[in-house]
Amino acid sequence: MTFYTFELPKIQDERGNLTYIQKGSQLPFEIKRVYWTYNVPGGETRGGHAYKKQQEVIVALSGSFDVIITSKTGHKQKIELNRGYVGLFIPAGTWRHLENFSTNAVSLHLSSTEYNADDYIREFQLYLK
């Protein structure tokens, strides 16, 4: 399975936009955990690791940042997230990091698992095995 972006519902009127995620067909997994990062200093990198089991969807709730996905051959693909109605699905076993955060960027992460430090692969060399 590979990563992909998809659009969430966007309900737009003169009062602004509204987007939602609910149980059902929008996500390929049931959400067990939600976390978000914010106040990320300019130039900082986050999330340089892979998960053994966890699948996730990332949304740029505010501002913008890039998600870089690195294949086992070292090939890098950049996904720019800057819309509150675009989700990026990342399957388990994907090496990814986030960079190029704008001022006030908020990255929302919807996870298929509860937090478990043992699910992290934090060294690229181990990931290759």
Ligand code: TYD
């Ligand atoms: P970390 O995974 O290093 O952040 P990032 O992936 O953005 O680089 O997590 C930072 C700290 O927060 C680390 O000590 C683990 C802790 N943490 C939790 O306790 N629960 C969570 O759901 C997450 C994502 C992290």
